[in-house]
Amino acid sequence: MIKESIEQSFTVTYRYQVHFTEDLFAASNPVLARFFASHASDTVAKALVVVDDGVATHHPELLPQVRAYFAALSGILLVDDLIVVNGGEYAKNDHAVVDKIIAAVDQYGIDRHSYIICIGGGAVLDAVGYASAIAHRGIRHIRIPTTVLSQNDSGIGVKNGINYLGKKNFIGTFSPPFAVFNDFSFLQTLSDRAWRSGISEAVKVALIKDAVFFEWIAAHADALYHRDADAMAYLIYRCAELHLQHIAGADPFEFGSSRPLDFGHWSAHKLEQLSGFNVMHGEAVAIGIALDSMYSHLRGYLSYADAQRVIHLLQALGLPISHTLLHTTASDHPLLIGLEEFREHLGGRLTIMLLQGIGTGVEVHHMDTDHVLAAAAVLQNDFEIQL
């Protein structure tokens, strides 16, 4: 009567919309109101709103606007306490933000059909998304990313996490958001540095997926550098679209070892950490792209002309392509430890995406230490002067 084993098998379907808008909380903007109306039920849902302190400071009108917007909605009850949390990597570097959100879930009786709405940069979204994913085993989480980086990359994807034991994203989950609202208006108050650094993820996805998009970025590098809002809106839209297609197409929760979207990221994660997070994620990714592009050339996958094009584009966008932390030839270079940490984080066999052309990636399972250091030296010696 008893079989030796029972095979369990089921599929779970995830679906969410990524909206593109401006002035999301303006009384005249119907996007969010329509969203809540489409999810109305026979109970009143609660909404807990969490705001990145950087955003709250640059947009003093935001908190009153949020209150006014929700006051006009029916079927949804805004928790009176708008929670403002420390932004930037700080949000991920200790448990304080996560603990605060979980305490609020308890205090305000936020249930699994309520909403935790986070307005902020990628780090705050990651920490609040993680808290939302574990409280009651997952509360509906709405992301309102406010930076270039989070609007085109992390904020629209399926991951969350915090840093732990000194390691980037050591703890986290794969938990798709319930919805994403990209509000371009938030970008206007970004520093030049933050504005530019987010562009590196678009360069990355273009390089491994879409040569046409790469050419578009190259043609609009000057406009992007000088903060042209329309150029940035398209950059974010197309980058988000490519990211979403990638997630839906392959292995959304990364059960395998392949992670093409992490092109340039093995060194970037380590560089961020080694710099005490003085190097922004997007800047570290730009450096990582430059390093892996030059490495791709030195290992014979990519022509010098193409590697040079990548590096010159990064420089034209105002992005760094090297860092003093890379300026050593020691074979025990701390950066190289990042390779093993990256393998451990992914699991299984080391799998690194390189380039074999603009728009075409190639996966390898070994990185040669000497060539990594040689690539770093070329970047330092031949390209260091910014255009």
Add this chain to the structure above:
Amino acid sequence: MIKESIEQSFTVTYRYQVHFTEDLFAASNPVLARFFASHASDTVAKALVVVDDGVATHHPELLPQVRAYFAALSGILLVDDLIVVNGGEYAKNDHAVVDKIIAAVDQYGIDRHSYIICIGGGAVLDAVGYASAIAHRGIRHIRIPTTVLSQNDSGIGVKNGINYLGKKNFIGTFSPPFAVFNDFSFLQTLSDRAWRSGISEAVKVALIKDAVFFEWIAAHADALYHRDADAMAYLIYRCAELHLQHIAGADPFEFGSSRPLDFGHWSAHKLEQLSGFNVMHGEAVAIGIALDSMYSHLRGYLSYADAQRVIHLLQALGLPISHTLLHTTASDHPLLIGLEEFREHLGGRLTIMLLQGIGTGVEVHHMDTDHVLAAAAVLQNDFEIQL
């Protein structure tokens, strides 16, 4: 060029096997060796083994057996440190077990393609499963449940979690195990109380899903009470099968409000907590089943004869059907707070499974306080004497 929104949609397929065996770590048992062989890759995977201290104490041969078994395998490297953790609800009541596992993941370089293997009761499995789910965003987790309760219910399902802020399972995730091995030999050393209490989940699933299984349990109540191993093996197998079918069939990650398998559980969760976890989960579920069955009768869903059959079966199995904590008629009874907590944990509209016959559930969205207290009083006054 920019659309107002992009719809993201994808499915994730989960698949795992639940094995039924005896003496899993005997050198002659090929089940686990075959499993690892079928998942061999071109890298050596690590295995971190975590053992419930209660199991380690009752089975002093286990740890050496585990070492010997892995020593004979190729392609899999046992982490030398076998981690023994405090068992029982303690494992879920603070962060210590979770922190210990995450520290070990860091210390031993356990990656996402390595294994965290947990041998123990439901509480330890829940805590270790949670740690496995969040470290590196999810490490392959193998469950080896050692109690009746975990073999037929929690250990084979898709949930994990820990208690937090005084609330049962306040933090956790939905994360299917990579594989489950139910080893019946572990049941022999259970206390009579632990042996019996696990049966209540089988009574529960029979009551809402399968009248034939209910009749089988009734026919074998005496054998089960007197620890007949074959009867227990079938009980676990059939209960596990019904649970797995339910998970695969409906809403595995409980995005909706309906949770039929939580029949009898709203009061059970609260009773466990109110008793300081002196009432075992399975005992609390037995009391919860009795309470909701009698409530089903008092509200006109279930005949008195059927309610009586349920209660007499629980008693014949040596399970409690009432508790002094229920012996009050106060309308501010702390137990009733459990209803609201249950709703918050599920989210949305209160949804409670009741019975309209043996093997047939019915969902309601309201529980009448007076009738809940009346049902408790009937159990106290008319059934308290154990058969």
